[in-house]
Amino acid sequence: MIEFQPGRYRRTIVRIWKTTGISLGLLVFFIVAVRFNLLWLFGGMPDLAMLENPQSELASELISEDGRSLGKYFSENRVRIEVDQLSPNLIHALIATEDARFTNHSGIDGRSMLRVAKGVFTGNSSSGGGSTITQQVAKNLFETRSKKYRGVLGKIPLVGTVIMKTKEWMLAVILERKYTKNEIMMMYLNTVSFGNNTYGIKVASRSYFGKEPIDLTVTEAALLVGMLQNPSLHNPLRRPANATRRRNVVMSQMVRYNYLPAAEFHALKDKPLDLRFRLDGPNAGLAPYFQESMRGYLEAWIKLYNEENDTDLDLKTSGLRIHTTVDSRLQQHMETALKEHMREQQRLFDAHWKGRNPWAYPNGREVPGFIEKAVKSLPHFIALKKDIGEAEAWKVMRKPYKMKVFSYDGEKEMHMSPIDSIRYYKRFLHAGMMSMDPRSGHIKAWVGGVDFKYFKYDHVKQGRRQPGSTFKPFVYITALQKNYLTPCDRITDQPVEGNWNPPSSQYSYQSLTLRQALGQSVNSISANIIQMVKPATVADYAHKLGITSQLDEVPSLCLGISSVSVYEMVNAYCSFANGGYRTEQLAILRIEDRNGNVLQEFHPKQNQELSDLMAYNMLYLMRGAVEDPGGTAARLRSYGVTEGNEIAAKTGTTQNHSDAWFMGMTQNLVSGIWVGGEDMQIHFRTMALGQGGHAALPAWGMYMKNVYADRTLEQYKKAAFIKPANFTPVCDESLKDSSGTYTPPHASTDEGAQF
Known part of the structure; x- marks a missing residue:
């Protein structure tokens, strides 16, 4: 037992020890209270099973027989990848910007923790979040800030922040014990949002630059990492100047931590963003009609599979990999050929009916009331008629407004009424x-x-x-x-x-x-x-x-x-x-x-x-x-x-x-x-x-x-049909009529049903 000798500072030392002991006790009590949600004040924590097998929503992917992605079904567009599929540029940009001591700490960075504490108690929001990558994984994967984990005290602004941070620190420590640094990094990169309904680095890389993550250059990697701070504020599509500045901040951090030579930074900082954005949304990519046709079948299959196997698979969130019979090369050739052919057919059709409407009787006379009949069958018109009456519904349908319409030369913006748009599309x-x-x-x-x-x-x-x-x-x-x-x-x-x-x-x-x-x-x-x-x-x-x-x-x-x-x-x-x-x-x-x-x-x-x-x-x-x-x-x-x-x-x-x-x-x-x-x-x-x-x-x-x-x-490749062994050779005189010489009856245009 420690005994303090009488002296000038005895009382002060005792007070310090008592304060320290009480503080440590309260800290332990607070941590235990948070962990076990004492009196339902602090909100729950993810259970151990979730920590052992953390799950995030993953898009289910349709894959062609030759291994290409045809498209995805998702609520959050996310596809998981592994660390060996990342460019070193991306890893360096991430660590330099988000967590410079990532490889050294055990989930909590002491310096960042002190900075955050100071900011919380002083109300200084500019002090930064300071969360480690591991803490951000805890927040993203386990939704520590959602209502289901909030508790009574979580509704108090300052107290709620402290409780949420504590939960994230605790989860970070557990994650560090259970997973390697590479696994934690991939949990992070596979779950974060990059704006524009893109989640995870693979989808972001494809969407913004049309390439795989392993092929990202320094500037591309820096742009994507820079967006993580605030995907809306640094959105390169809507705020390119902000995105460029943030990209350069990331590259300067790479210079600071010796991942990028200063000379290379100066050579790169003025480069344009060079985006090749293509929204990787539902039914995007090859074979969209096939994708949509398969959706109903897959949902029915999942329902039956869940019933038979007591599972809870979901087409949009379970990350299923659906290997199809479609060949992406044949699909691309068909899409290209059909589009080229239909462009020409539409040109001929428009010229053929120039100045006239193409809805006609066999004698060429226009079908009267054709468009009006089409309008009356629309669910939108039927709903309007029910709500505001037929006369007002027609007024709405005749009111023009700006809309984008299809054309073979690319999307066009036009002023049209709904009736005009129906008339426009009926011509295709x-x-x-x-x-x-x-x-x-x-x-x-x-x-x-x-x-x-x-x-x-x-x-x-x-x-x-x-x-x-x-x-x-x-x-x-x-x-x-x-x-x-x-x-x-x-x-x-x-x-x-x-x-x-x-x-x-x-x-x-x-x-x-x-x-x-x-x-x-x-x-x-x-x-x-x-x-x-x-x-x-x-x-x-x-x-x-x-x-x-x-x-x-x-x-x-x-x-x-x-x-x-x-x-x-x-x-x-x-x-x-x-x-x-x-x-x-x-x-x-x-x-x-x-x-x-x-x-x-x-x-x-x-x-x-x-x-x-x-x-x-x-x-x-x-x-x-x-x-x-x-x-x-x-x-x-x-x-x-x-x-x-x-x-x-x-x-x-x-x-x-x-x-x-x-x-x-x-x-x-x-x-x-x-x-x-x-x-x-x-x-x-x-x-x-x-x-x-x-x-x-x-x-x-x-x-x-x-x-x-x-x-x-x-x-x-070209080939003859396989001939059965018992096939009789071509009929003798098969191309001759009874007179010995065959003559086609007439120039045949009658190739179809005439009735």
């Missing part, structure tokens, strides 16, 4: 295009429209339109399967005996092979065949091969009168290209959690509906459209895709040229495209412009030309 043509690997069922590319930001409706899977003559192969395969016909049989181009004939048909009365008839899309031949086999049988075979929409069992079904989607048509055509198997479309290969653990793998389901010989017979017949005189797809030769290659194809056009289709098959890829107006009344006035061979085929040609030119896509 739309498109949907998809590719599948016929053998695996893998969806390889998916473009559901011309621009997802302005046209969100997906014309691959949501949209259903009449397929016109692209439906005819299902009529032909039914006849072959039911042994009504063989590939070498002939049928005369003449009217059908019975109550129904295709309207507007021009009859040549020549004997045509099935290949000639299908290649030239002769309507009377299809009508004759469906009379043989019956419409119900055709519908049954179409459903067996992959068509899921309801089909009208009437004779005109042979001309494609029942609406279907591109998604269905591509799947059904795959049965011809893969040896007769109906293969269920597969979009997702596997789903992993944030740590890379596989939650589920997916495999295609197949069922053989045709023999390989019968499937090849159809390929042989459909090659006629590309290879033979008068074939409706002969234009493909101009794209350089036919030489040294075998392509089976079918064009399609519907009544009044409202829908243009093209279906193309190669050995390893089946693709389909639809082009048309938002409504069937919106169309070209002539077959020359509106037929599938003109309005749809070129996009396929450009797409495949790009695919064949891409040397990284050798698996899709």
Whole structure:
């Protein structure tokens, strides 16, 4: 026991010891009280389980089969990375600016702690926050300043600050014991906000500079680290001068701590920000229509998985890694080709209807009240009408204001009323295009429209339109399967005996092979065949091969009168290209959690509906459209895709040229495209412009030309179809009529359903 000797300073020394002891006791009591939330005054603390496995909200990411990010689902746009994916410039900038003694302290920096204490008690806010990186991790990860951890005393301004800081210090010490410095640094960089809905260094690096964190230069790293102090104040998009000054402060700190030579700092400080900002938001990046289509499926899968496994996965926050079948290279080639093609089609369409509205009857007369009817069906107008009455609702719809609108030359700012904007957008043509690997069922590319930001409706899977003559192969395969016909049989181009004939048909009365008839899309031949086999049988075979929409069992079904989607048509055509198997479309290969653990793998389901010989017979017949005189797809030769290659194809056009289709098959890829107006009344006035061979085929040609030119896509190179061992050689005299010489019946523009 310590005894103080009598003397001049005895009382003072005793007082100091007592004060120190009491202070230490109170400090310990305060820490214990905070830790255990004494009398619910201090608010709770994260439990030990959370500290052992800290979680932050992570975006779930769609990944292409070739390893590229297609897009993300998130509430906070954040993707986690590891320290070996960081540029040294970034690490140096962070430590020099945020926590110079990061490698030396144990979660609490004594000097910073004294500075903060002084600032709190003197009310000097300029003294700085002084939090270490570890303390900021505690604050970001465990939300120490949220209401759920506040407690009664936390509502008192000064006391609340002290309590929150104490919690962060305690958590920092625990984190330092459980994790390495590198792990703590990555917890910080993976969770912090960089403004503009970007969280974590990977997303920030991609969004502001279009590159990975490991590739950041000194100035880029300094800019991003500088934003951490106040992302709004130092936002380089809105306050570039502030951001530049802050960037230079960070670089000066790097000089101070010997991470950057002074000479290099002086050379860099006047450099421009050189931003390449691209908002990495929902449906950004490649394949936005595919991303959106997958959202509903993934949410349903997560709900079922949670129920079966007692988990709480969330698409927007659980950091799932969703590996898809889409190939980013094919996707890019398809998006490029379709945009180029649709730009040209829109130019032709606008010139074709110059000075007139494109919503018209078959005789060319404008449909009266077309726009007014469209306005009345809008949910916004219906809500306005209910709230303020119809007359006032029309006034609102006619009032112009500034808005941004889509154009192929880039976004335009215009003054328009809502009615004007509807009239503007109704003039645009739309498109949907998809590719599948016929053998695996893998969806390889998916473009559901011309621009997802302005046209969100997906014309691959949501949209259903009449397929016109692209439906005819299902009529032909039914006849072959039911042994009504063989590939070498002939049928005369003449009217059908019975109550129904295709309207507007021009009859040549020549004997045509099935290949000639299908290649030239002769309507009377299809009508004759469906009379043989019956419409119900055709519908049954179409459903067996992959068509899921309801089909009208009437004779005109042979001309494609029942609406279907591109998604269905591509799947059904795959049965011809893969040896007769109906293969269920597969979009997702596997789903992993944030740590890379596989939650589920997916495999295609197949069922053989045709023999390989019968499937090849159809390929042989459909090659006629590309290879033979008068074939409706002969234009493909101009794209350089036919030489040294075998392509089976079918064009399609519907009544009044409202829908243009093209279906193309190669050995390893089946693709389909639809082009048309938002409504069937919106169309070209002539077959020359509106037929599938003109309005749809070129996009396929450009797409495949790009695919064949891409040397990284050798698996899709030109090749012949795989011929079954029992295939009979090409029919003798197959290109001759009964007189010995074949002559095409007429210059065929009748490639579509005319009814």
